[in-house]
Amino acid sequence: MDPGVQNHGVPATVSVHAISAGSLTLPERFFVHPADPEARKTVPSLSFLIQHMNPSTSKITRIVFDLGIRRQISAYSPEIQAHAQTRQPLTTAPDVISSLAKGGLKESDIDYVLISHVHWDHLGMPSDFKASKFGVGAGALDLLSGRTKLTNGSHSYFEAGILPPSRTFELPDPLQNDSESTPSYPRPEMFCEAWKPFHAFPDTMDIFSDGSCYVVSAPGHLPGHINMLCRISSHPLKYVLLAGDACHDIRILTGERDIATWSDERLPHVTCCIHASVQEAEKTIETMRKVQRDGLDGGEVEIVFAHDVDWAAKSLKEGRFWPGHL
Ligand SMILES: [Zn+2]
Numbered sequence: 001m002d003p004g005v006q007n008h009g010v011p012a013t014v015s016v017h018a019i020s021a022g023s024l025t026l027p028e029r030f031f032v033h034p035a036d037p038e039a040r041k042t043v044p045s046l047s048f049l050i051q052h053m054n055p056s057t058s059k060i061t062r063i064v065f066d067l068g069i070r071r072q073i074s075a076y077s078p079e080i081q082a083h084a085q086t087r088q089p090l091t092t093a094p095d096v097i098s099s100l101a102k103g104g105l106k107e108s109d110i111d112y113v114l115i116s117h118v119h120w121d122h123l124g125m126p127s128d129f130k131a132s133k134f135g136v137g138a139g140a141l142d143l144l145s146g147r148t149k150l151t152n153g154s155h156s157y158f159e160a161g162i163l164p165p166s167r168t169f170e171l172p173d174p175l176q177n178d179s180e181s182t183p184s185y186p187r188p189e190m191f192c193e194a195w196k197p198f199h200a201f202p203d204t205m206d207i208f209s210d211g212s213c214y215v216v217s218a219p220g221h222l223p224g225h226i227n228m229l230c231r232i233s234s235h236p237l238k239y240v241l242l243a244g245d246a247c248h249d250i251r252i253l254t255g256e257r258d259i260a261t262w263s264d265e266r267l268p269h270v271t272c273c274i275h276a277s278v279q280e281a282e283k284t285i286e287t288m289r290k291v292q293r294d295g296l297d298g299g300e301v302e303i304v305f306a307h308d309v310d311w312a313a314k315s316l317k318e319g320r321f322w323p324g325h326l
Contacts, residue, residue: 011234012055012210016242017322018304018315019047019099021068024087024121026307030274031248032257042089043307045069045121047096048242049105049322050230052208061208062105063112064096064132065228065242066306067124071095079157080120087121097128103323107132112188114215116244116306117222118143118158126163134163135191137217137224138173148223150276171226174203174217191215199297200290204229220281221245221274232326237299240326241291244306246284248274253285253292253303302326 021044028039050063070076071092073084084090097107107129114135116122126134142148143158150156169187174195195203195217203217216227221244228242251257259281261273275281291301304311320326 011231011237012052012208012212013231013234014050014052014208014212016230016232016240016326017049017051017103017324018312018320018326019049019064019068019096019322020094021045021047021066021096021099021124022071022090022092022121024069024084024090024307026087026248028249029260030262030272031260032251033260034257035260041309043248043309044312046304046306046308046312047099047124048228048304049100049103050213050228052212054208061112062110063114063213063228064100064110064129065114066116066122066244067096067113067126067128069095069121070123070125072125075125076120077157077159080159083157084120096124099322105322114226114228115140115163116227116242117225118162119222119245120157120159122244122306123159123162132167133185133188134168135171135187136163136168137171137226138176139170139223141168141170141224143223150222156276170224171205171215198229200287200294201229202287216241218244218246218284220277220279220284222276225284231299233299237297239296239299239301241288241301241303242306243288243303245274246281246288247305248307250305250308250310253288255289 023042023044025040025042029035029037045068047068048065052061069092073081110132112135113129113132118140145160169185190207193205195205198204201216204214206214212231214229216229218225218227227244230240232238232240247253259278261271264272288303292303295301
């Protein structure tokens with residue numbers, strides 16, 4: 001399929017392609033309540049390729065959203081390697097680079113790498129991308145540098161210096177005009193759009209200024225957590241929300257389960273949770289329920305979480321992985 005096309009008043013679209021980027025195993029008790037204390041599920045850590053074509057210049061812009069799991073676990077910091085042991089069995093192949101190659105793309109074809117949030121299973125191997133610009137949500141750089149510290153569980157370890165400072169920009173905080181976060185590389189023009197509400201989403205950024213692709217602020221899971229809302233079809237109108245780790249189990253979205261909390265003997269007096277803010281995460285999920293129920297401009301909205309194993313299995317059968325498309 002041709003990437004985004006905008007002609008004769010037809011709404012512009014982007015093409016979205018699922019990318020295999022490794023898998024990990026999640027113990028149910030850390031994610032949902034009530035949980036089966038023994039249950040563990042091996043799930044993918046999905047990445048996505050988004051392609052947009054400018055109708056007047058035919059220029060194609062390619063974004064990779066998330067990089068999945070690093071192909072060498074030994075290349076993570078010792079703390080993250082220890083945490084990764086709790087997520088075994090874990091697979092690292094194919095990674096983003098070899099998945100992109102299946103459709104003939106190289107790292108040099110990727111203009112932007114946007115990271116939903118800076119947890120290890122979404123950051124992959126940034127050094128594979130030698131010229132792409134990296135974009136993260138507000139607060140993500142302070143997590144990486146260690147300026148912000150979280151104590152909500154052993155998953156909250158970060159690697160300083162993992163993103164190239166000369167090619168990494170941070171989106172502004174939608175709640176604050178003058179963010180005092182770690183200075184970053186100047187934002188590319190398309191990411192300098194103002195945050196604006198779009199239907200039930202309070203803060204979205206229309207990055208191609210044609211309504212085909214929005215960065216969506218999705219607070220709760222981790223500071224700077226962002227999603228991508230992509231219009232993939234104009235007739236019938238259809239959107240996909242790439243929802244990162246806003247939710248790890250579809251039963252939370254449907255209301256059959258609650259978000260889990262737990263205690264860890266290494267972190268006394270702390271209630272651990274997979275989300276940095278349960279209240280914010282609940283609010284973000286509620287917005288998704290509303291959008292899924294009401295649609296957008298009369299179009300359907302498909303919500304895809306980074307670790308949705310059932311979605312991935314079905315989509316693999318349906319050819320929605322690159323070089324196929326959603
Ligand atoms: Zn994750």
